[in-house]
Amino acid sequence: MDLELRHLRIVRAIADAGSVSKAAALLGLAQPALTAQLKRIERALGGTLFERDRHGARPTRLGELVIARARVLLPAAQELQDEAARFVHAPSPGVRIGATHGPILGGLVDRLATERSVTTYTSWSAHELVSRVELGRLDFALIGACGDSGAPAGTLPWETVSVDPVFVLVSEHHPAAAEKEVALADLADQQWAVTPCDGCFADCFAIACARAGFTPGTIYETDVSTCIHLAQVGRAVALCQATHQPAAGLVMLPLAGTPLRWRHLLGRHPTAADAAWVLSQARQAHAEAVRRSLVYSDWLVRNTGFGTVS
Numbered sequence: 001m002d003l004e005l006r007h008l009r010i011v012r013a014i015a016d017a018g019s020v021s022k023a024a025a026l027l028g029l030a031q032p033a034l035t036a037q038l039k040r041i042e043r044a045l046g047g048t049l050f051e052r053d054r055h056g057a058r059p060t061r062l063g064e065l066v067i068a069r070a071r072v073l074l075p076a077a078q079e080l081q082d083e084a085a086r087f088v089h090a091p092s093p094g095v096r097i098g099a100t101h102g103p104i105l106g107g108l109v110d111r112l113a114t115e116r117s118v119t120t121y122t123s124w125s126a127h128e129l130v131s132r133v134e135l136g137r138l139d140f141a142l143i144g145a146c147g148d149s150g151a152p153a154g155t156l157p158w159e160t161v162s163v164d165p166v167f168v169l170v171s172e173h174h175p176a177a178a179e180k181e182v183a184l185a186d187l188a189d190q191q192w193a194v195t196p197c198d199g200c201f202a203d204c205f206a207i208a209c210a211r212a213g214f215t216p217g218t219i220y221e222t223d224v225s226t227c228i229h230l231a232q233v234g235r236a237v238a239l240c241q242a243t244h245q246p247a248a249g250l251v252m253l254p255l256a257g258t259p260l261r262w263r264h265l266l267g268r269h270p271t272a273a274d275a276a277w278v279l280s281q282a283r284q285a286h287a288e289a290v291r292r293s294l295v296y297s298d299w300l301v302r303n304t305g306f307g308t309v310s
Contacts, residue, residue, distance in 0.1 A: 001044045005077055008070040010037055011049060015067045019056040094119060095278065098129040099142040101195055101224060103243040104161065104264060107285030108142065112278065125198050130154050130267060139272040142282065144197070144241075146204040147261025156267040159279050162286045166260035167295065169231040169238040169250050181254040181299075188214035193227040193236040201262075205239070208259040242296040243289035252295045258303075 010027070014034075017023040024034040042049050049063035059067055094117035099105045105120065112118045121138060123129055129141040130152050141156070147166075151158035168182065176182040194205070209216045220226070220236055230236040232249045241262055246252045266282050268275045290296055 001040055003041070003044055005074065007037075007041045007044075008066070008074055010034065011041065011063070011066055012070045012074060014038065014050060014057055015059055015063070020050075020052065022056075095274075096121070096137070096139045097142060098123065098132055098138040098140070100124060100126055100129065100144055100197065102142065102144055102264065103241055103245075103289045104282060104285050105142060107288050108278075108282050111281040111285055116274075124196050126152060127198055130156060133267055133269050136269060136271075139269050140275075140278055141265075141267040143199075143265050143267070144201075145199050145263045145265055146201045147263045148204070149200050149263070151265060152199075152267070155270075157270065157275075158265050158267045161264035161266050161279070161282045163261055163263050164242040164296075165254060165258045165299065166262050167240050167242050167244070167252050167254050169228070169240050169244070169246055169252055171232055171234040172249050172251050173234060174237075174251065176253060177251040179253065181256045183212070183256040184208060184259050185212040185214065187237055188212070189217070191218040191220065191230075191236040192216055193220045193222065193230045193238040195224055195227060196221045204260060211259065242299065243286070243293050245292065246295075252293075254295070254299045 010023070013023040013027055014020055017026055020034055020038065021031050024031040027034065029037075038049070045062065045066065047062040048060050049066055050057040050059055052058075095112055096119050097105070097108070097112075098121040100123065105122075109118050109120060121129070121132065126141070126143040126145070129138065129143060132138045133141045133156055134154060142161070143152070145152070147163055168187070170177055170182075176186065188209075194202075206216065218236075220230060222230075227236075227238040227240075228247055228250065231238040232247070239260070240246075240252065242254075244252060264282075264286065266279055268278070272278075290300070
């Protein structure tokens with residue numbers, strides 16, 4: 001017979017009551033049935049647990065050992081049972097996501113919030129988001145990086161959500177506005193508007209311009225709204241992600257030959273729950289953003305083999 005928790009409860013009850021008859025009354029059992037149970041327990045343990053006489057039941061040395069262990073194991077088992085019950089009935093844990101600016105976050109939050117509570121933290125700095133995840137203040141970081149760069153340095157596991165071409169936003173009155181795409185070299189005399197980041201994208205842009213035969217002129221590094229305004233009034237050409245939804249007065253154009261690419265990355269804390277599910281939801285949010293972008297969808301038709309990561 002294998003020793004079970006109920007056997008330890010019997011031994012503890014006899015020790016606490018001081019006799020088999022009193023323990024039987026407390027446990028709601030007949031005394032002969034409890035006596036038979038005690039004998040089976042003693043056979044399983046290989047020795048007598050109590051010395052019994054008309055004065056009651058006193059533990060033997062083996063009994064004292066078993067009783068001491070029972071007083072530790074039984075409360076621990078009850079605590080485990082109570083904790084498991086609390087866990088089963090507790091609300092689903094929330095998801096804490098940090099993100100840089102981008103088109104995926106809104107769709108991702110919308111999808112996750114159908115099953116979990118979600119909190120977000122936004123920063124221009126991918127380094128800050130990575131640090132927050134490493135410290136356990138966030139569960140996930142959704143960031144962007146130049147398409148040819150690797151994952152950020154550090155201890156976090158990273159997955160690629162998608163790799164997209166970088167497009168440009170120009171005023172509807174721009175000479176290239178009616179074209180299907182524009183060569184980067186044809187924009188050599190333009191001023192530029194970009195959103196800030198602390199990755200290598202600025203270097204990638206400079207290299208792409210150098211390959212196209214020019215050095216970019218004025219670069220306005222500012223927020224998304226200001227980039228859009230500068231493009232609308234014809235003051236600058238704005239670099240944008242292919243899933244961007246252009247505002248009125250703007251035209252989004254692919255760059256011929258795809259000289260620039262943008263990689264969406266999802267990093268997670270090693271203990272983050274449901275990581276595969278969150279990654280799947282991020283990829284689906286990206287796919288939805290692609291479907292909403294007519295320019296990107298048309299570009300994909302004309303450039304098969306480049307686009308989302310499945």
